Amino acid sequence: MAYSDKVVDHYNNPRNVGTLDKSSQEVGTGLVGAPECGDVMRLQIKVNPDTQVIEEAKFKTFGCGSAIASSSLATEWIKGRTVEDALAIKNTDIVKELSLPPVKIHCSVLAEDAIRAAISDWKKKNGVAEAAAAETAAQ
Amino acid sequence: MSTVSSQVEVPAGVKLPIYMDNHATSPLDPRVLEAMMPFFTQKFGNAASRNHSFGWEAEQAVETAREQIAKLIGATAKEIIFTSGATESNNLAIKGIAEMYRERGNHIITQVTEHKAVLDTCKRLEKYGYRVTYLPVKADGLIDLEDLKRAMDDKTILVTIMAANNEIGVLQPIREIGKICHEKGVLFHTDAVQAVGKVPVNVIADNIDVLSLSGHKIYGPKGVGALYVRRRNPRVQIAAQIDGGGHERGMRSGTLNVPGIVGLGKACEIAMNEMDSEAAYLRGLRDRLKAKLESELDYVHVNGSWEHRLPGNLNMSFVYVEGESLLMGINDVAVSSGSACTSATLEPSYVLKALGLGDDVAHSSIRFGLGRFNTQAEVDYVAAKVIDIVKKLRELSPLYEMVKEGIDLTKIEWAAH
Numbered sequence: 001m002a003y004s005d006k007v008v009d010h011y012n013n014p015r016n017v018g019t020l021d022k023s024s025q026e027v028g029t030g031l032v033g034a035p036e037c038g039d040v041m042r043l044q045i046k047v048n049p050d051t052q053v054i055e056e057a058k059f060k061t062f063g064c065g066s067a068i069a070s071s072s073l074a075t076e077w078i079k080g081r082t083v084e085d086a087l088a089i090k091n092t093d094i095v096k097e098l099s100l101p102p103v104k105i106h107c108s109v110l111a112e113d114a115i116r117a118a119i120s121d122w123k124k125k126n127g128v129a130e131a132a133a134a135e136t137a138a139q
Numbered sequence: 140m141s142t143v144s145s146q147v148e149v150p151a152g153v154k155l156p157i158y159m160d161n162h163a164t165s166p167l168d169p170r171v172l173e174a175m176m177p178f179f180t181q182k183f184g185n186a187a188s189r190n191h192s193f194g195w196e197a198e199q200a201v202e203t204a205r206e207q208i209a210k211l212i213g214a215t216a217k218e219i220i221f222t223s224g225a226t227e228s229n230n231l232a233i234k235g236i237a238e239m240y241r242e243r244g245n246h247i248i249t250q251v252t253e254h255k256a257v258l259d260t261c262k263r264l265e266k267y268g269y270r271v272t273y274l275p276v277k278a279d280g281l282i283d284l285e286d287l288k289r290a291m292d293d294k295t296i297l298v299t300i301m302a303a304n305n306e307i308g309v310l311q312p313i314r315e316i317g318k319i320c321h322e323k324g325v326l327f328h329t330d331a332v333q334a335v336g337k338v339p340v341n342v343i344a345d346n347i348d349v350l351s352l353s354g355h356k357i358y359g360p361k362g363v364g365a366l367y368v369r370r371r372n373p374r375v376q377i378a379a380q381i382d383g384g385g386h387e388r389g390m391r392s393g394t395l396n397v398p399g400i401v402g403l404g405k406a407c408e409i410a411m412n413e414m415d416s417e418a419a420y421l422r423g424l425r426d427r428l429k430a431k432l433e434s435e436l437d438y439v440h441v442n443g444s445w446e447h448r449l450p451g452n453l454n455m456s457f458v459y460v461e462g463e464s465l466l467m468g469i470n471d472v473a474v475s476s477g478s479a480c481t482s483a484t485l486e487p488s489y490v491l492k493a494l495g496l497g498d499d500v501a502h503s504s505i506r507f508g509l510g511r512f513n514t515q516a517e518v519d520y521v522a523a524k525v526i527d528i529v530k531k532l533r534e535l536s537p538l539y540e541m542v543k544e545g546i547d548l549t550k551i552e553w554a555a556h
Contacts, residue, residue, distance in 0.1 A: 003467065011143055011467060012142060012143050013142050017535055019540065033553070034553030034554065035553065036498040036499055036553070038478060038487070038502040039461065040537055040538055040553070042537035060535055060536060061535060062461055062537060063464065064464050064467070065463065065467040068464060
């Protein structure tokens with residue numbers, strides 16, 4: 001299978017690999033996928049409590065080259081954005097940027113899921129929005 | 140910044156890319172090519188032309204090849220039928236026997252890790268009213284002979300079990316299987332594509348009635364194979380699946396591929412003469428590769444029986460690293476993976492799953508297929524490269540980190556997608 005130059009570049013030089021302190025109030029962690037499916041992504045964000053800007057993003061991914069590239073790109077894109085801006089990133093943007101073939105679209109979906117999961121974890125920790133949404137749902 | 144790209148030094152004398160996927164196909168031995176060459180432009184006759192020297196010359200070459208093949212498997216020349224390859228041989232054997240022995244019974248026994256050429260042929264026969272039993276394999280990839288005995292009934296006409304598996308290289312106990320079949324008066328076919336020329340196979344000693352083999356797995360040409368069909372004790376009858384000019388004693392019509400057949404014959408002759416020394420050589424290379432990988436990496440394991448295995452096969456899982464990403468990192472080495480991502484279906488290898496391995500372990504597997512033309516320097520380079528990339532990818536692997544922290548991955552509720 002031929003990989004696009006951008007996938008190869010992210011695979012060879014993955015951006016923002018690492019681990020943030022899961023227990024920190026400012027850190028949100030998203031763990032998505034499953035080992036049985038052949039890909040697991042863990043994406044972490046560190047959010048400035050005053051500005052809600054994502055100051056740091058780290059990832060680790062078990063998966064194919066396209067999965068690694070999708071999550072690497074996701075960390076690059078969310079860094080410096082506010083939490084709400086980061087939620088605007090769609091998997092189709094990732095597909096386009098990395099020229100992913102149809103069989104690899106699920107990798108981009110997983111990356112979007114990882115962003116959402118990390119933000120949702122941070123919101124839960126900090127009692128933002130999600131709690132309100134849950135309340136609305138409960139009513 | 141972390142980086143996955145590797146800077147492993149290429150030893151002197153090693154040319155990239157390295158081919159280490161000899162179960163998929165093997166390069167043509169130059170000696171085979173030399174034997175074939177005259178049969179394209181000079182000795183181009185049709186082996187079925189009975190009335191001129193061009194035909195006689197071709198026929199003579201075909202008969203020589205028949206003898207070379209027969210000798211390698213302990214058969215006689217008249218028992219060899221030429222085909223286009225092992226897929227056709229398997230189809231002809233299974234469908235041809237099923238059709239010919241229909242009145243005696245409709246039950247066929249095979250096993251779950253067979254090649255698709257056998258499994259899909261059996262599935263088609265099920266549509267036509269045949270009953271097929273797919274025996275399971277044990278964790279080592281071998282069938283349980285007691286399962287085989289239990290599966291047999293008075294309608295069983297054929298047992299088809301491969302000699303060596305194409306993914307994990309394990310050798311089924313064909314001699315014992317053949318013995319059980321003969322005691323019950325059931326025919327025994329074996330797909331011996333990966334075994335012939337690599338390990339001793341003898342149709343008499345191993346109680347084989349019908350056997351499939353192929354040229355391109357043994358340093359011969361693609362597009363040619365053979366089917367051994369026993370003529371005595373018992374005389375096996377096979378219904379033709381291709382009708383026409385009545386070639387190959389009516390079992391397989393079609394003008395013979397003379398250059399291909401000459402090449403297959405020559406490949407068998409070379410294998411016959413060099414099998415023992417080559418097997419020892421490949422075993423040495425393979426054991427060296429395994430030892431190097433195991434000394435530098437944790438969480439690796441060999442898939443399938445180590446004891447009953449082809450000399451050139453090493454199938455290993457590098458747990459917590461996904462196979463396709465590993466292949467991408469070692470892109471100057473040609474090997475294959477059981478990972479779903481490398482298959483068109485996005486399903487991990489059914490062979491590895493049949494061993495009872497979790498999908499996650501199947502996703503992490505690499506098949507190294509060592510062959511005649513691999514060298515020790517190549518093995519050393521491949522080992523160094525795999526070690527380097529696995530270590531880097533594990534730095535990237537959340538699973539490896541979690542396991543190192545003592546987290547039990549089976550206790551996590553994964554969101555399957």
